Amino acid sequence: MKRQWDKHFPLLILLYLVGDVTSQVNPGVCRYPLGMSGGQIQDEDISASSQWSESTAARYGRLDFEEGDGAWCPERTVEPDSLKEFLQIDLRSLHFITLVGTQGRHAGGIGNEFAQMYKIKYSRDGSRWISWRNRQGKQVIEGNRNAYDIMLKDLEPPIIARFVRFMPVSDHSMNVCMRVELYGCEWLDGLVSYNAPAGEQMSLEGQPVHFNDSVYDGAVINSMTEGLGQLTDGMCGLDDFTHSHVYNVWPGYDYVGWTNESFPNGYVEIMFEFDRTRNFTTMKVHCNNMFTRHIKAFRQVVCYFRSEADWEATPLSFSPVVDDVNPSARFITVSLANHMASAMKCHFYFADTWMMFSEITFQSDTAMYNTTLAPPKTGSGPPTSTQPGDDPTHKIDDSNTRILIGCLVAIIFILVAIIVIILWRQVWQKMLEKASRRMLDDELTASLSLQSETFAYSHNNPSSSAPSEQESSSTYERIFPLGPDYQEPSRLIRKLPEFSHSSEEAALTSTVVAVTASKAPTATFAQDGVPHYAEADIVNLQGVTGGNTYAVPALTMDLLSGKDVAVEEFPRKLLTFKEKLGEGQFGEVHLCEAEGMQEFMDEDFSFDISDNQPVLVAVKMLRADANKNARNDFLKEIKIMSRLKDPNIIRLLAVCICSDPLCMITEYMENGDLNQFLSRHEPEGQLALISNAPTVSYGNLCYMATQIASGMRYLSSLNFVHRDLATRNCLVGKNYTIKIADFGMSRNLYSGDYYRIQGRAVLPIRWMSWESILLGKFTTASDVWAFGVTLWETLTFCNEQPYSQLTDEQVIENTGEFFRDQKRQVYLPQPVLCPDSVYKIMLNCWRRNTKERPSFQEIHRALLESQT
Incomplete structure (x- = not known):
């Protein structure tokens, strides 16, 4: 299974590069092997404190590989309380690392050395090294019990680093060897540290509730400096701050919080440092809003930007809508208006006694500058290309510029070639599948259960046939390799x-x-004379989320949408934004208040409020840059939704389709x-x-x-x-x-x-x-x-x-x-x-x-x- 994963890994990288980029890290999804076992990490990026011999050098410390003598082995035995030996990996850029894997030296049964315990140190710049601790403060990680099994360990909390060191630990003198792998994904935020006041303590029913950043990896005295912690661990706090995603921790653990009594200016200042100058589009802040405990999201945020040495004179200000109705925690999205900066200083103003954050993320495009970054300073770390006497901050000369441009052009041509090959293989595979369907038609007969009454079910006629089960194709890829006992579909189907x-x-x-x-194998066939659903019997509506809203039989859709849209155009100016409910590949979903919505409704629909009050609605908005297929699907969805009229189905109320962005306005229920x-x-x-x-x-x-x-x-x-x-x-x-x-x-x-x-x-x-x-x-x-x-x-x-x-x-x-x-x-x-x-x-x-x-x-x- 691992080999199959390694085979598809370059394709995943390509899809990752050309796909949508988001700064929101989900630790449950961010678990991709970073390249020790797959070979993406080069030999020159793997170093060690020492080696027993050339055949046990650092480059042989790759998980599940048997090259050389089968693993990295240090020169000396590991002694108790000694942390002199380490295996170091340079990932070349910042990564969000959620999982590590270790293995001993097996070498086909010859070796039997492994690390029973180990510690991890990491660094973002190659100079300051940080010892990893779990959420309970423990540093030692349980390792292997034999030389051949792979031991996977979740890093709780995850780490953000470029350099990682595995340091074997033992309670007695012993020989150890290690093979390792790191799992995670690229750290797209580019954030290398945030500085903020230390979290404070609340007294709740006589019991202390601590809102300190317990996993912060910088210095913490009266304030937190030069580190990252719970605001970047990918875990959002719950609505009730007294509960946590994590077991065996104290109330308030997920949040960093402050009280306005400690800040006479009325705001908390947080400074963010980034790896390079970036073009910032948005900042998302996950806030608690339990107003019954005098906790609210910030009233206003004022951000200052620094692109070179000085701070810009004109700050950016943003004021979200203060919510006194819904106590749910939520993300607040702050538009950063494409400011160029390598550092940002934000003042978050209190809206109530307490303000609590659990996550802050950024979306940006890396700014292109014609300068190099200074190489990292490493004690016994990886070699660098800097020669003695070189200035590490010199500007790139013209010859280097030409070489860089040539490399970029070559990479682009390679990516285009890969895309063409992938598309060609998909077309060829579809041709083979159609051929196999024709071959299987002679062996198989199966009913599609497509009954004559496809469009409606008669409640008055119990004897009438039940509605047929309509299928919709889902074209995601195979996720596991075929096993050796795979059977042909025609043989399997008889069993x-x-x-x-x-x-x-x-x-x-x-x-x-x-x-x-x-x-479990799959099969492909259809009954003679009955069309395949995949040949256009099903209309799959993308929707703004990128997923299918409903899978709709094509004939049914024609019946439902044959008329004009049965909803009216609603004036955009009567919509007031409240909060973003979500976002997807093609658009966003917003919670809004609509004024005068009663005038646009059918006679058979009424709101349980007076005519002059605004109505709470959900607005599904298609991005203006959405492709043609997404726009067509959006309009088809409007047509179909306009025909759905049932007391237990969300109703389409109105649309805004005369200009971009296209919007559909649906009901939203006040209790979420x-x-x-x-x-x-x-x-x-x-x-x-x-x-x-x-x-x-x-x-x-x-x-x-x-x-x-x-x-x-x-x-x-x-x-x-x-x-x-x-x-x-x-x-x-x-x-x-x-x-x-x-x-x-x-x-x-x-x-x-x-x-x-x-x-x-x-x-x-x-x-x-x-x-x-x-x-x-x-x-x-x-x-x-x-x-x-x-x-x-x-x-x-x-x-x-x-x-x-x-x-x-x-x-x-x-x-x-x-x-x-x-x-x-x-x-x-x-x-x-x-x-x-x-x-x-x-x-x-x-x-x-x-x-x-x-x-x-x-x-x-x-x-x-x-x-x-």
């Missing part, structure tokens, strides 16, 4: 009862999608999404009375779940496949009203709910059915599976992720158990509040055979009966 010749189940999608570690709503509440009972927390009764939970089922029943009657049903995509209004939406994928808050495949496709695998993950098959039946998970979330008050005890890889492996159907698959456990009858509904939603899963009409009826 699966669900897809046998006599089965009437729907055909597999025509796109070969994924084979997991369980070695169901996930956040339930996480702020407790079940009724004695515990809730003691904690004085707001409660939701079991009856209201069932009432909300029934509404979700009703909304999905409406969508399935039109053969719409949602593909991302979850509590994060259900909005809550007054009196526990629920409406289904699609904002979840675009929100940073839920980035951990989506699994990134090879840095490209993003999938909610913990909510997806086994056939969606393994076979790329999305149907109404897969939506039913997701509903079962959503029902489980609801009855657990969203206190944890589905399958929280499993890693993402184990979740995928579990789908392989569903595929094999040998009774080893893991199901979500029955929630405490859940009666047997409702848990049976969940289990029915998770049946392996899609035909055995209930329809949404049956689920809706069963939930209604469970409440009587």
